[in-house]
Amino acid sequence: MNLKKFISLALFSLFAVNIQAQEGYELWLDYKEVQDRTIEKNYAAFLNNVDIIGNSSTIQAIKEELQLAREGFGFDDSETGGDSKLIIGVQSKLPSSLRNQAKTENLEEEGYNITSLKNGKTILISANSEVALLYGTFGLLREMQQQNDISNLKIEEKPKIQKRVLNHWDNLDRTVERGYAGFSIWDWHLLPELIKPEYKDYARANAAIGINGTVLTNVNSNALILTPHYIEKVKALAEVFRPYGIQVYLTARFSAPIELGDLDTADPLNEDVKQWWKNIADEIYAEIPDFGGFLVKADSEGQPGPFQYDRTHVDGANMLAEAVAPHDGIIMWRAFVYSEEDPDDRAKQAYDQFIPYDGNFADNVLVQVKNGAIDFQPREPFHPMFGAMPDTPLMMEFQITQEYLGFSSHLVFLPKLFEEVLDEDTYADGKNSTVAKVIDGTNSNKKLTGIAGVANIGTEKNWTGNPFGQANWYGFGRLAWDPYMDSEEIAQEWLRINFSNEEDFVKTMTDLLIESREAVVNYMTPLGLHHIMATSHHYGPGPWVDDLGRPEWNPVYYHKADKNGIGFDRTSSGSNALAQYAKPLEEKYSNPETTPEKYLLWFHHLSWDYEMDNGKKLWDNIALHYQKGVEQVEEMQATWNKMEQYVNEREFKKTSMLLEIQLKEAKWWRDACLSYFQQFSEMELPAGVPEPEHNLEHYKSIDRPYAPGINPSW
Amino acid sequence: MNLKKFISLALFSLFAVNIQAQEGYELWLDYKEVQDRTIEKNYAAFLNNVDIIGNSSTIQAIKEELQLAREGFGFDDSETGGDSKLIIGVQSKLPSSLRNQAKTENLEEEGYNITSLKNGKTILISANSEVALLYGTFGLLREMQQQNDISNLKIEEKPKIQKRVLNHWDNLDRTVERGYAGFSIWDWHLLPELIKPEYKDYARANAAIGINGTVLTNVNSNALILTPHYIEKVKALAEVFRPYGIQVYLTARFSAPIELGDLDTADPLNEDVKQWWKNIADEIYAEIPDFGGFLVKADSEGQPGPFQYDRTHVDGANMLAEAVAPHDGIIMWRAFVYSEEDPDDRAKQAYDQFIPYDGNFADNVLVQVKNGAIDFQPREPFHPMFGAMPDTPLMMEFQITQEYLGFSSHLVFLPKLFEEVLDEDTYADGKNSTVAKVIDGTNSNKKLTGIAGVANIGTEKNWTGNPFGQANWYGFGRLAWDPYMDSEEIAQEWLRINFSNEEDFVKTMTDLLIESREAVVNYMTPLGLHHIMATSHHYGPGPWVDDLGRPEWNPVYYHKADKNGIGFDRTSSGSNALAQYAKPLEEKYSNPETTPEKYLLWFHHLSWDYEMDNGKKLWDNIALHYQKGVEQVEEMQATWNKMEQYVNEREFKKTSMLLEIQLKEAKWWRDACLSYFQQFSEMELPAGVPEPEHNLEHYKSIDRPYAPGINPSW
CATH class of the missing domain: 3.90.1330.10 (Alpha-glucuronidase, C-terminal domain)
Structure with missing residues (x-):
């Protein structure tokens, strides 16, 4: 091919690339061409000279990601910067000279350092695990996507919450409850044989924002997912996700022992039932050794649960917890419960059902609580359970899919909503006991922590339908990693990565995103x-x-x-739901004059x-x-x-x-x-x-x- | 950007293009780079010097397609071949010197010429309509995709069947009955505002193979599609499709007058009912002037129909035909009927129900008959109705989606099946009265002709799930245009366009495709x-x-x-379904010794x-x-x-x-x-x-x- 022909071809190719990128399939892994020649040379020098220690599937994933970044950014292999170098390695495998340069003692399993050494000529990504190195790699690439200065990096990052999971309300027929981006990306019928490229790209996108777990199935659950026919399919997905540090979870239908035809009871205290669930757990873990555990919606909106047997949430949750405990699995037991027999204010019922059992749940149980006491509204006061169960790990449940916020056609930047909830003060442990501190374990020093987001992901070519739906998935991941992060910062990051680093654009659109939440309210x-x-x-x-x-x-x-x-009227003259909040809040909200106007008609x-x-x-x-x-x-x-x-x-x-x-x-x-x-x-x-x-x-x-x-x- | 940087970028871009093309979204409109420099120069010379007469939306579509082809083939704008030229124009608008070079008298509305003039220096695409010019343009591009010699073209093409339509069995909730490629591409909820790029690409792909109609909704139909809320959405799609010569049709639920709350009967002879349908037709045509008409499944598998009122298929079809006739609409009335009360062989029932009414249907009614008398099996003898209704236009219904042939995971090349049916001799009008001749109107010289394919299209990134499912959509279109086309030729065309022009590949894979149908049987x-x-x-x-x-x-x-x-046993000793065939066939198939083995257990x-x-x-x-x-x-x-x-x-x-x-x-x-x-x-x-x-x-x-x-x- 002569040069002229080549250039002509190349021009047309650029056009075609553009169309592809325009669909938005790449999410935040669209490594856009770096236009500034100085920046480009600087970045290329590092990415073209990489030392990576190890050879596992996770290390392989890091290498692949760096290659995709090089290609996307537009780095020519010949662009090196003399002795510029990127070194990526688990601390224990680094040469001792490097090991002392960036300590990892406090990073635990998932934290990472990105450290400039040798006057900025070397960048070192170090951590205690390979998955953390992957997080660090994505962290460095995120800096480059935003065209930040990388000459003197000293980044130490560690997730503040342990279990950062997406909840897919996906059914086995591929419909998605509250799904507005098409249908389920899990093509059960063709699994385990057909491994779609989307599965890996889903894992990449999640790992890039630190999500480390995914519940594949709807909380309104189907027992069939627990059968060998489906476990084989789940296993195939788990194998794609594993190198990216993503654990697979399933929803457990409480009546499964009956529905799958084995028992005539699902009583959680019945020995056969206990054994049945242990067997199921053993079968799953035999196939998927790093299986995460179960998410359970029980005794809620018609779902079966322990109540039918005069047992409690604790009985139900702990029975399942026992089944997965030997395998280090966890149970996420949802607190979204309200009874059709109970005439009391629906907003009060979950609190009333759960608070008495504080401290009674097994160590590997998380109680998963929606951000508000009703149901994912455009705005709700924080759920009064937060702060009210000091001896029980509470997991936050946000909804990324916009069930009550205009579906996928409305542009609403949800990190602003999430941030509002996380920043609210529960006063549980005195002033400044924010919701964030409850769920990250700071309050009461809890050992197991978690946060869940109900996914807005589907078969749409860009995953979320609305291009801005991607920002909500992205923002959930960022806040799951660091619930104290500012929503404006998230907006800026995403806008830069997704669209443009032009300051005029970033500033104007950040304002738009931030305001969009108040608009929908x-x-x-x-x-x-x-x-x-x-x-x-x-x-x-x-x-x-x-x-x-x-x-x-x-x-x-x-x-x-x-x-x-x-x-x-939720004051003492009404349902008195206010009594479920700490005294300072109860007092403030009891009087319409001192109630924030945004909550006025919620309480009065x-x-x-x-x-x-x-x-x-x-x-x-x-x-x-x-x-x-x-x-x-x-x-x-x-x-x-x-x-x-x-x-x-x-x-x-x-x-x-x-x-x-x-x-x-x-x-x-x-x-x-x-x-x-x-x-x-x-x-x-x-x-x-x-x-x-x-x-x-x-x-x-x-x-x-x-x-x-x-x-x-x- | 300096040259080195540019080339580096270009290389990476090519990589990215590759990934896009690899998903198969482009279907047969993937204009692959022409590698042979001589061929490339020759083609480029024509495509870079185009005279197109006119400026309508269809002409615009032609221009866009040529531009996409130039980009895909990799033509540099500067590549011209002196006086090489491509001229595209409707005959009546051509200069008289050109008008005499390629006659269009016999081409009717949809036929086209592609003619080399001036020692091959000029290629002229001429026709009597702009949509036919679009077909001609696709025809020329198809030659180039196959890298055929274009130095002496004398192509005269005209579709042998008038109504060449896809039937989408798509529901309003986006599920697709017998859909194995995801879900419906019609995103009703977001129409009419959101016009997805897929809609236009769907139209391009169909126009490229000559399909000129699409039934958007399931034959098991929903009356709501006839309400203004949905008609507005249908209109939006019709506007995208119109420049590509594709008419939109809907399925009409026979009981709609009752279900939409207006009447308490759907009796086709009731004056209010007649008027109701006329009003509906008027409302639709007011929004969509080129609306195609209705497809109706009546009195079949639980669908409502005229029988409830002791009326006949003729009563039902003609009543609807009258409603759309003033607007040049047609009714496609399905003959897929069998009764739960009738104990007779199901294979016989459609024939028995319809044959007595031969000649009674209105002029704008097509009776749509499945290729076999049971239901889209891997193999069936042709439906005995073909040839048995000389005074009624029969429309062929093939199924492109593989309901009974392994869904989208089985590679089965269906044009081989379609060809087998089309080539069967009905003996209706003496020897050599093939099914093709029945449906293209040759037999009995019918004025209205049609062919339908139940679509295999869905939200999968490559439209059909299985990459080879595209060949079945493609092949259906080609056979709808020319039902005498050889399935091997179709296979070769598609393989060349879709994958590679390498002879080793084309030959080997053609054999594989052709054999794949017998494998599934x-x-x-x-x-x-x-x-x-x-x-x-x-x-x-x-x-x-x-x-x-x-x-x-x-x-x-x-x-x-x-x-x-x-x-x-369908001989006279059994159900005697054989009596529904012409004598020569009846005799041949009555004896197992003379029955083709492929039909042996069908008849014996x-x-x-x-x-x-x-x-x-x-x-x-x-x-x-x-x-x-x-x-x-x-x-x-x-x-x-x-x-x-x-x-x-x-x-x-x-x-x-x-x-x-x-x-x-x-x-x-x-x-x-x-x-x-x-x-x-x-x-x-x-x-x-x-x-x-x-x-x-x-x-x-x-x-x-x-x-x-x-x-x-x-």
């Missing part, structure tokens, strides 16, 4: 309103719904709007003309918040339209189209909710809030039976 | 056996199933194995020791065919392993993994069926056929409730 559930979404799929507004089988499934249960006002039922801080009536404030939410989306659109120069064409267009949907739906929310509430307030809309386009009957008549994410088995 | 249903698949999902063998609600749903109904023998019940042509007993032949099928898959594996050099890495590996599944399942079929039938034959397996690995109880116990492709609404 405003146009859906401002001022502490919650759970007023349409039935079942939770797509769109449904504040009028009052005819569902269980009271606490109805939106009217949550907003309690009537002629006298709106809001859920107030009259429509209740006067708020801004001097305006509650009704006016509600209406203005809805309007503000719509305007925020309009601003997001305007901002995005200015970003075209920084973003590839396909993602630019796709985001523009999705923002169209978001704006349409923000208006739908505003108009439907205000039409509905206005019946009770009987007050005019304040200036600046337009009359709804349609009447209330129109909004009530909207029916979307095929909105995605509904479990077909329901 | 051998290991599933040799010698005329049929419908012995497992229940519901049809995944794997289930010859023992005898407990389903309706007799004709049970495999035992079809093979009738007992101590005395095996096979379905024979004793296990019946002696066949090879001197061996029937039992031995059955067993040897099963064994042969397994060996054929083993040979396919061996052949494939030699092809690594010609195929990209990802598709090579993927195919290898899938062949592993195919081999495992071929053995499963062989062992399960022989174990089962051996109970009745009570004969030893012949030499060369290994004993089954497990006993019959094992095979009967295999349960795969989550095999893909089951309609969740069932």
Whole structure:
């Protein structure tokens, strides 16, 4: 091939690459060409001269990743910088001269150092395990993706939480409960033979942000996953994930001993049942020695559990814990429980069911608690269980998939939501006992810690549907590693890596991301309103719904709007859910005047003309918040339209189209909710809030039976 | 960027391109780099100097396609060949000097010429419509993809069938009935706002093979698709497809007038019902002026239809035909009907129900008939309706998705199957009245003609899951254009375009493709056996199933194995289905001695020791065919392993993994069926056929409730 021909070809190839990258499949592992020649030379000098100690599959993964980075960044193999060198090795295998340069005593198994030595001519990544070296490698590449100065690195990183897992609510038929990015990436039918490239790329992406576990199956679980036919498939995935430090977990259906046809009881204190689960565990561990354990949803929303046998959560969890304990497995036992018989405020029930058992769970049990006491709302006060079980390790459950936040078409930057929860003070151990400190074990010095994110991943070409959905997966991983990280920092990192390092872009878009969370609160559930979404799929507004089988499934249960006002009285004059919080909070939130406005209607039922801080009536404030939410989306659109120069064409267009949907739906929310509430307030809309386009009957008549994410088995 | 840097970058870019192409997303529009410098220069000279007359969206599509081809082939813009030129124009707009060079009188709307003029220095693509120019452009590019000589082109092409449509059995929840390539590519929830790039690429791929219609929804249909909420979404797709000459069709649920809440009857002779459908048609055509019409499955497998009102298929079809006739729409009325009350041979029922109405259907009705009288089996004799309704246009329905042929994991080249059906002689109008002549209108000179393929397309990154599934989509399109085309020629075309023009590869793999169809017949249903698949999902063998609600749903109904023998007696001593065929066939097939062995047990019940042509007993032949099928898959594996050099890495590996599944399942079929039938034959397996690995109880116990492709609404 002559040079001219070659260059011509190369030009066309660049075009094709562009199209590929534009789909977003690469996630944050898109090592974009480094344009600045000085930076490029500097980075290339290190990546082109690498010493890696070892030869395991994890070391192999590090080598492959470095090669992909070299290719993506555009480094020519011949670019070396004299004696520049990158050394990667487990501490115990390093030459002693290097070993003393960067101590790893405090890094435990997963921490790493990235240290500049010899006046910056050598970069050393050291750690106590190979997986930690992989984390360190990704850490260094992240610096390069952001084009940071690497001349004097002294990074010491160690995850603050041990079990950092994704929860996939994926069914065996590949539907995904609350999945808005297509269908399950686990192609069970063709496993174990067909190993799709996606499986490895999933592992790479997760390892790059420090996620070390994945629950493959839905919490509304299917016992068949425990049969040899499926374990063989799970094993195949586990083998792909292992080099990347990712453990596989499954959901355990409590009634499995009966459903798989072996026993006629699932009583956790029955010896045969205990033995049955031990056998299952043994069978799984024989195939998957590093199997993580089970996640269990029991006695919740129709799932079987120990209650049927007059046993407790402790009985159930500890029985399973015993089965996996010999193999170092753990049980993640969900606290998302509420009873159809219990007429008490749903927000109180999990606390009431679990608190009495504090200290009774086995050492390898984590109680997994959703961030709020209801269910993954646009905004909730932190769950009162956090801080209230000093002798029980509580695992945080966030939802990355946007069940109640507009599905995958709404741009909502969730790290901002996660951060808000993590930063809340529980006062459990005096002032500054934040939720983060509860779950990372600082409070009460817990030995087992964990955090889970319900995944937003599916078969969409870019994994998450909305290009910005990737930021939520990314941000969850970063916060799982360090729950004290600032959401703005996460936004900046992701924007730089994913789109552009141009400061104008990064600054403007960081502001947009940070504000996006408040926007969705405003146009859906401002001022502490919650759970007023349409039935079942939770797509769109449904504040009028009052005819569902269980009271606490109805939106009217949550907003309690009537002629006298709106809001859920959770003070002592109401459900007294407030009593579940520590005294300082209870006192503060008991009085509407001292309650933060963002939680106002969560804790108080107030009259429509209740006067708020801004001097305006509650009704006016509600209406203005809805309007503000719509305007925020309009601003997001305007901002995005200015970003075209920084973003590839396909993602630019796709985001523009999705923002169209978001704006349409923000208006739908505003108009439907205000039409509905206005019946009770009987007050005019304040200036600046337009009359709804349609009447209330129109909004009530909207029916979307095929909105995605509904479990077909329901 | 300096040159060195540029070249380095380019090299890495090529690597990345490779990965993209390796996923197979590009289908047959992957314009691979032309390596031969002479050929490349020659092609580039034409594609770099193009005159296109016009500026419509279709002309725009032609320009875009040529640009993509230039980029893919690797043509440098500067490569021109002096006065080499490609001219593309509708005949009436060409200068008169050119108009006389290539006549288009006989090309009708969709035919095209590709003609070399001026000693080969000019290539002219001419036609009577712009869509035909697009077909011609794809035709020329196909020549280039195969690196054919283009110095003296005189191609005149015109489709022999008018309506060439894909049938998507896609549900509104994105599940796909009998879908084995993921889920529906129609993302209804995000339409009409989100227009995915896939929609356009789908249109390009179809136009490239001449497909001009697509039925978006499942024949087991949902009335909601007819509501304005969905029509708006359908319209958005229609607008993407329109420049590519692809009309959109929908399935019409016969009971829609009731289900959508407007009427209390769906009686096709009721005036309100007629008016209701006219209104629906008017509403759709107001949004989509080129809407194609409706496909209807009525009074079949539980679908509503005219029978409930004591009306006929004619009443139902003609009522709908009247509604769409003012808009030039058509009705495709399916003949796949069999009754649970009718105890007669299921293979006979469609014929009996339809033949009496020959000549009674409205002019814009096509009766859509599956290729065989049962249901898309690995092999069936042609459906006796072909040739038996001289005054009714019959539309062929093939199934591209492999419901009964191993799903997407089995490599089976279906054009070989399609060709076998099309080439069969119906004797309807004397000798040589092939099925092809029935459906292309040659016989009886029918004015409306059509062919449908049930799509194998889904959300998989390469559209079809199995890389070779693409060949079946491609081949269906080519045969729809020209039902007389040779399946070997199709195989060669596709192999060249998709993988490599190396003769060794093309020849070897053509043989493999052609043989692959006989392999699946051998290991599933040799010698005329049929419908012995497992229940519901049809995944794997289930010859023992005898407990389903309706007799004709049970495999035992079809093979009738007992101590005395095996096979379905469809001669006059049995169901006499044979009487539905023309005399020469009836006579030939009445005698097992003159019945082609491939149909033997379709038409005859024979004793296990019946002696066949090879001197061996029937039992031995059955067993040897099963064994042969397994060996054929083993040979396919061996052949494939030699092809690594010609195929990209990802598709090579993927195919290898899938062949592993195919081999495992071929053995499963062989062992399960022989174990089962051996109970009745009570004969030893012949030499060369290994004993089954497990006993019959094992095979009967295999349960795969989550095999893909089951309609969740069932």
